[in-house]
Amino acid sequence: MSKNYIVGFPRIGEQRELKKVLESFWAKKSSFNEVEELAKALRKRHWEYQKEAGISYISSNDFSLYDTMLDTSIMIGAIPARFRDLEGENRYFAMARGDEKRVAMQMTKWFNTNYHYIVPELSLEDSYSLDATKVLSEYKEAKDLGIKTKINLIGPITYLGLSKRIDDGDTYELIGKILPIYEALLAEISELDDEIVVQFDEPIFVTGCEAKVLSLIKPTYEKLAGVSEKIKIAVVSYFEHSVEATKVFVHTPIWALGLDFVYAEENKESLKIIQESGKVLIAGVVDGRNIWKNDMQKTLLLLEDIAKVVDREAIMIGSSCSLLHTPFTLKYEQKLESEIKNWLSFALEKLEEVSLLEKLFFTPEDTQAQKALKENIQANKSRKNSTLIHDKKVQERVNSLKKFEREDSFDSRIKVQREVLGYQDLATTTIGSFPQTQEVRAARKSFKAGEISKEIYENEMKKYIEECVRFQEECGLEVLVHGEPERNDMVEYFGEQLKGYGFSENGWVQSYGSRCVKPPFIYGDISRPEAMTVEWIRYAQSKTEKIMKGMLTGPVTILNWSFVRDDMPRDAVSKQIAVALSDEIADLQEAGIKIIQVDEAAFKEGYPLREEKIASYEKWAVRDFKIAVSSAKKETQIHTHMCYSVFNDIIETIENMDADVISIETARSGNRLLKIFKETGYKQEVGPGVYDIHSPRVPSVEEIVKQIRLLLEVLPKEQLWINPDCGLKTRKWEEVKPSLENMVKAVEIVRAEFS
Ligand code: GLN
Ligand code: ZN
Numbered sequence: 001m002s003k004n005y006i007v008g009f010p011r012i013g014e015q016r017e018l019k020k021v022l023e024s025f026w027a028k029k030s031s032f033n034e035v036e037e038l039a040k041a042l043r044k045r046h047w048e049y050q051k052e053a054g055i056s057y058i059s060s061n062d063f064s065l066y067d068t069m070l071d072t073s074i075m076i077g078a079i080p081a082r083f084r085d086l087e088g089e090n091r092y093f094a095m096a097r098g099d100e101k102r103v104a105m106q107m108t109k110w111f112n113t114n115y116h117y118i119v120p121e122l123s124l125e126d127s128y129s130l131d132a133t134k135v136l137s138e139y140k141e142a143k144d145l146g147i148k149t150k151i152n153l154i155g156p157i158t159y160l161g162l163s164k165r166i167d168d169g170d171t172y173e174l175i176g177k178i179l180p181i182y183e184a185l186l187a188e189i190s191e192l193d194d195e196i197v198v199q200f201d202e203p204i205f206v207t208g209c210e211a212k213v214l215s216l217i218k219p220t221y222e223k224l225a226g227v228s229e230k231i232k233i234a235v236v237s238y239f240e241h242s243v244e245a246t247k248v249f250v251h252t253p254i255w256a257l258g259l260d261f262v263y264a265e266e267n268k269e270s271l272k273i274i275q276e277s278g279k280v281l282i283a284g285v286v287d288g289r290n291i292w293k294n295d296m297q298k299t300l301l302l303l304e305d306i307a308k309v310v311d312r313e314a315i316m317i318g319s320s321c322s323l324l325h326t327p328f329t330l331k332y333e334q335k336l337e338s339e340i341k342n343w344l345s346f347a348l349e350k351l352e353e354v355s356l357l358e359k360l361f362f363t364p365e366d367t368q369a370q371k372a373l374k375e376n377i378q379a380n381k382s383r384k385n386s387t388l389i390h391d392k393k394v395q396e397r398v399n400s401l402k403k404f405e406r407e408d409s410f411d412s413r414i415k416v417q418r419e420v421l422g423y424q425d426l427a428t429t430t431i432g433s434f435p436q437t438q439e440v441r442a443a444r445k446s447f448k449a450g451e452i453s454k455e456i457y458e459n460e461m462k463k464y465i466e467e468c469v470r471f472q473e474e475c476g477l478e479v480l481v482h483g484e485p486e487r488n489d490m491v492e493y494f495g496e497q498l499k500g501y502g503f504s505e506n507g508w509v510q511s512y513g514s515r516c517v518k519p520p521f522i523y524g525d526i527s528r529p530e531a532m533t534v535e536w537i538r539y540a541q542s543k544t545e546k547i548m549k550g551m552l553t554g555p556v557t558i559l560n561w562s563f564v565r566d567d568m569p570r571d572a573v574s575k576q577i578a579v580a581l582s583d584e585i586a587d588l589q590e591a592g593i594k595i596i597q598v599d600e601a602a603f604k605e606g607y608p609l610r611e612e613k614i615a616s617y618e619k620w621a622v623r624d625f626k627i628a629v630s631s632a633k634k635e636t637q638i639h640t641h642m643c644y645s646v647f648n649d650i651i652e653t654i655e656n657m658d659a660d661v662i663s664i665e666t667a668r669s670g671n672r673l674l675k676i677f678k679e680t681g682y683k684q685e686v687g688p689g690v691y692d693i694h695s696p697r698v699p700s701v702e703e704i705v706k707q708i709r710l711l712l713e714v715l716p717k718e719q720l721w722i723n724p725d726c727g728l729k730t731r732k733w734e735e736v737k738p739s740l741e742n743m744v745k746a747v748e749i750v751r752a753e754f755s
């Protein structure tokens with residue numbers, strides 16, 4: 001019997017087929033029948049890929065038309081009241097996306113990935129009941145194709161841990177209501193076959209749960225394992241270690257435990273008790289969330305290490321997590337340099353890796369496998385030694401860095417800045433981007449495809465920038481922006497100009513529902529061959545007497561939205577980016593730019609899952625933001641922007657970043673979330689968004705006046721800037737123009753009250 005295991009597989013399709021049919025269905029151009037037909041074809045193809053690669057544990061129920069947490073809510077009948085009059089796909093997609101009458105359920109990040117799940121809404125009053133349709137039918141569908149699958153389920157403890165209570169109270173209190181549903185499900189599953197593996201995903205335990213939550217493990221899994229002798233339970237966790245939970249799981253009647261050995265060395269501590277318990281260990285040794293080819297020599301050493309403690313026979317070779325978090329396949333990559341392509345591995349290639357590692361570990365005499373190992377060693381060697389990766393100059397510069405922060409304190413800087421810049425209290429500005437119109441997108445696309453010349457393209461962009469400037473002047477905004485028409489994406493734009501960055505053509509990863517992102521990847525030492533933004537900003541500044549704000553993406557955000565090289569610590573990569581950005585800031589200053597915004601939209605996203613690791617993340621994240629802006633002169637004002645509103649837990653860290661002004665996303669929360677800035681005696685200036693840009697609504701003058709007054713209850717006017725809560729790129733001009741005009745009028749009204 002072969003012994004390898006894939007936690008889960010991507011479902012969007014190698015050419016994003018699922019995305020396309022869903023969007024066409026939502027646009028009423030396809031029927032639901034077409035969606036189902038395609039979904040069925042995709043499942044078949046995905047199972048077959050895994051079978052062909054020699055995978056022994058292939059999943060069913062890892063497929064979803066939107067999200068597996070949402071599927072779980074359907075499965076247990078946790079339907080919020082507002083959707084109960086709907087049925088079938090109408091109900092399903094309304095829960096995910098809302099409709100004319102109903103707001104969608106909330107969506108949030110799946111642990112520290114860029115995947116987003118639909119947050120269940122639970123309450124003590126509601127009663128739940130089983131709908132096993134999807135689980136059972138996917139299993140049968142595979143079986144009819146001759147493929148015996150394991151069944152993937154979100155574990156009940158994780159499901160509750162990621163839910164919210166609409167009636168206030170602890171979600172874990174509801175275990176007594178949820179567990180019987182899972183038991184009933186297992187009873188139905190046990191009818192399917194003589195022996196069947198059910199995988200429960202319980203990643204909640206990698207966050208380091210309290211004793212109260214750990215105490216749920218035993219009773220829950222005793223019940224689940226007690227349902228039927230025919231069911232073998234595998235519990236998997238990923239992204240971090242789950243040492244505390246493993247201590248309990250080994251004393252439950254489950255069959256196997258899946259642990260992540262790529263992102264959590266600590267899991268090795270659990271080997272001894274796993275061995276003693278006689279459970280099977282699914283060793284997650286192939287990185288399920290990054291794109292690098294496995295270093296098999298290294299992995300085999302790790303496996304041998306594991307085998308010193310756990311019986312070889314009890315080990316299975318697995319992916320570290322579901323392959324959902326990697327792109328599908330390298331086979332459509334035509335443009336990638338072959339040397340670089342040879343260092344990479346996407347989901348399909350990872351199947352081969354898992355399968356090969358199994359052979360190498362269990363049957364090393366296999367000559368085919370040995371041949372493949374040689375190739376793997378070769379590829380990793382080429383990566384280690386490639387001149388594409390190692391840049392002595394960059395390394396020397398970063399290692400001998402002397403300047404880590406700006407010279408003067410905020411107090412002395414801000415005095416000079418207010419004199420030089422001369423802005424009023426409640427100064428108005430925006431976050432950077434203006435609507436990306438059809439024409440702007442089309443011009444960028446044609447230029448990229450080589451259909452129009454650089455000159456024509458630049459003229460198009462300049463025309464747009466000039467229009468943005470004219471509008472902002474007419475509107476009466478004080479600190480202007482150029483509008484970012486030349487940027488497809490705030491990370492990709494910089495990645496494209498930095499050395500050490502690579503791009504795939506088809507490396508899409510599901511972000512939520514039908515949405516995918518194509519993160520660029522950092523493969524080598526990072527440097528900046530040329531200025532990246534200066535010409536655009538300089539041009540914009542030349543069109544106005546007012547202050548033009550330069551716009552950059554910060555090091556931590558660039559890092560968090562890219563696939564990062566795994567041959568160097570993350571913080572060392574981030575530091576290289578920071579140094580490159582510090583040169584950009586120096587050049588912008590040189591070009592006469594007086595205010596520079598360094599966006600850290602994804603600062604909070606990079607936070608570690610475990611509390612004990614937070615301090616070290618904050619330390620280097622703050623260090624690198626400060627390095628990036630260290631070249632700013634005293635009189636140059638540094639802004640930053642973050643797309644969050646809850647700063648309670650990180651307010652000191654934000655202050656330590658030492659930006660002169662921070663704009664944040666508080667529009668939807670009145671002044672409630674701003675209070676932390678006052679309570680902690682935050683000194684720097686703050687621009688709390690005064691209206692929500694995520695909605696097409698135009699806010700009225702009165703509404704914004706009211707919002708500004710609320711802000712003034714918390715912070716003095718000298719400390720406040722007035723701006724929308726994020727960039728305007730996804731909005732239309734018809735919405736943006738009146739909204740910003742109203743914002744400026746509102747400020748005038750409030751200012752008049754002061755004099
Ligand atoms: N400057 C960027 C913009 O306005 C910021 C985007 C963001 O915060 N996500 O588009
Ligand atoms: Zn934002």
